[in-house]
Amino acid sequence: MQQTTNTILMIRPINFRMNEQTAVNNYYQKVLDTLLPETVNAKAQQEFDSYVEKLQNVGVNVVVVNDTTEFDTPDSIFPNNWISFHENGTVALYPMFAENRRLERREDVLIQLEDKGFIIKDIVDYTSAEEEDVFLEGTGSLLLDRVNRKAYCALSPRADESLFIEFCEDFEFTPVVFHANQTVKGERKAIYHTNVMMCLAETFAVICLDSIDDKKERKNVIEHLTSDGKEIIAITEDQVNSFAGNMLQVKGENNKRFLVMSQAAYQVLNQEQISKIETHCEILSSSLDTIEACGGGSARCMMAEVFLPKA
Structure with missing residues (x-):
């Protein structure tokens, strides 16, 4: 089992904009009134291309698939929410909260991976849960410790506990469940995705412990991470607001390791946090300002890790 992969699937946007359907519980999204929709999309494409180039320059195998104009899919740039790939050749498909995000699921993406020599043996499809308004948004909701077979999940309107447990049973992970909150206009509200406040790497975890209000839950998460030998690098809620939790190794x-993040995330880290990360691996950052502002997601959300076996 490996925790990190060299192959990443990324979807190049065609109609990127702020998705009004996700804004109801993604408090990181903003309307950029000063920019025309086509300008927003052009800027997002520019940021996307530059990001892909940086990854490829250090030897990451990036499989870029273009979005289609067939549907209105403003969030297609975040594929990690609808699909995950596993070393045994299994693909999981996930139920999505926003109706227009369900249109992102595309069979041709799987065909393109198979054309590149990846083997898909089985598809586990959880999408029928949408009919019951039950959601689990892929590796946005699930943080997988693939080596220690643990899955971390902050419950939210987009991460249902019973479906999370079902996933853990199907894929043989031990569930680690908790609640993570952020302050919105003076109220504590659920953070929409676990991967906004936590990043799990091979030998360390970057996590906003302050967002786990329940002390027992916080202690439990700390115990799981430390018992697996991971150094905990704590970040603040303010840093989470700049997507400092949304990173991927x-x-x-x-096989050189990189921790990938946005430029905004890197800029809010202090020297001590940077030094701690750099004892484990090198940092790679890229400017994603438009994507972060309109999409309410960042560097990690844009990458779907491919662990599939090759022919």
């Missing part, structure tokens, strides 16, 4: 050339 990947493998580049010669």
